[in-house]
Amino acid sequence: MDFVRDNLPYILAGISVGGQYALIAIGYTMVYGILRLINFAHGDMFMIAGLMAVYAVTWMPLYVAIPFIVVLTVLLGFGIERVAYKPLRSAPRMSVMISAIGVSYLLQNAALYITGGLTKTYPNIPFLADTITVFGATTKVVTVVTPFLTIGLVILLVILINNTKIGMAMRAVSRDFETSRLMGIKIDSVISMTFIIGSFLAAIGSILYFTNYTGVMPTAGAMPGLKAFVAAVFGGIGSIPGAVIGAFIIGICENIIKGLGWTTFSDAFTFALLIVILIVKPTGLFGEKNIDKV
């Protein structure tokens, strides 16, 4: 029992942070699947969602503020795609990626300007921020809620992709961009939908993440964003279950390493894993196989 009590906090922290990485990683992986673009601004969207919550609660009650910031984040994601990526649709892929890096820095610096560089404390969400005791380990409710919510959302997403018309269109576009356009699929609306879903999940992820780790600063999205990206690559970029499993593995391993006393190397582990995966299995755990056409 002592063993469980001593080690449970690490597993709990790992599962919850893994679930939060997963919600961000899905955004990376879906956009990559459809546009072959690594949306570097995604981590910063996550930070902006956190920042919006900080300011939103000063004007409105919490139960209005939460839907409000989710909608606003979705609009922001949609807007970024329309303004920064859509005009570059026929440009080389590298141009879009550089545009994404530009958006990332724009968001970070806008946040720096708005906050004046100071860390803002995330509002206290009742229930989620309460403490509970699980098998002798005390933690916030959000830690326990996160994995279930994440898995629930992923199941919904998979149903959406497999059983709806827009889902079918997404699968078609990810398989072959040009052909699906020729078949009459409205490419732009499919891409917008992808960004809307990605931003929605990032907004939910930000609520969960910042409720647990309450400091929102302009660079707060960078590290979770990078780790979620590693998770997406680890699981096989383009694959949704892959991204989720990758995120949980990274979150749990990171915390176990901290628990073993190698705190200094917890980040180094994540990035070493990225290198190893790229060398050993470049397509990741569940990545699409590269078929060479003759």
Added chain:
Amino acid sequence: MKKLSILLALVLAMTAFTAGCGGGEEASESGNPVVKIGVFEPASGDNGAGGKQETLGIQYANSVCPTVEIGGTTYDVQLEIVDNESSTDKGPTAAQALVSSGVSVVLGSYGSGVSIAASDIFGDAGIPAIGVTCTNPQVTEGNDHYFRICFLDPFQGTVLANFATDVFEAKTAYCLSKLGDDYSVGLCNYFQEAFEALGGTVVYETFPEGNSDFASYVANAVKANADVFFAPVSTEAAVLIIDQAAAQGLTIPLLAGDTWDSNVITAAAKGKNVEIYVTTFYQEGGDPEFDAGIKAWIEADSTNLANNNGNTDLAAVTAMGYDAYFTALEAMKAAGSIEPADIMAALPGVTYVGVSGDISFNEIGDANRDVAYVKKCNAADGVWEFVAVQGIE
């Protein structure tokens, strides 16, 4: 071609105009000559909150005493404020900007790491710098241009170790510092030395830049059966640690150095079940006249109020910034000149009675200080309470 020549003429006219503005001896509105004091402080990044509070003290001192009489001439003091972004790679650029703007003396920085990083820039330019609250010994060691008005980490670490053993009868201490941060790593090392000399054991861990997940660190402290949690890290990380400690129901006291003496910490701890103790330079109420003056001044301006985290609770660094400004003025008066080289020569002999105590320098350029104030955070009301004046035997 005609268009081009018009453009050329315009550009020429503009250059002539700007040259006209910048040329000649600089004079302010009042007609007095100007002496510039550089303020080398973080306004963003890890130490943004503390840097802004320290700058507030300097700005308030400047509003109290905007002129100085040096060698029979009255000068207007102009503050040149730069943001070193709490970053050791961006700090030198900010320091260079101060050097280029022709400052006579530099104050700062909050955070020893940036001060060490920028030290050579000031040294090469021959400009003296006065550290306000950078407590790492390396800031002043081995150079002639860096001075400081606060106590040092070996002292502070020993005070905290004594405090931990005296008050909490601590046998095991959990120390947490940020990788590559001179301040927290240094202070943890001095604490460890002193604590182990007193017969205790130390579990020492570090966290990497950009980390905001402190759940496992708090769990590690519990697993180590620590009696105190010593985390002299930046306020940004502190807020997250306090939050996580409360979430996991950590029962041992959190101990930290001067950095945590900020209303950012009391705001984070308010309403939570945590015990926090810090050592610091100044206790609010030490000089009621100063307290009242600066509070009114902060209250009167919304920007100042925002920079002080939205209320008028005084941080010790603000008082130190205030004293640093007057120490710089004293140095100028003693030098009888606004030349950086003369001020540097005069600084070792400068003495000043500040709100935070008497200031004089030893041969290394450090202030002679032998007491620290210990404060406790009253988590119910979110205010600091005075505990003791602690020295070392």
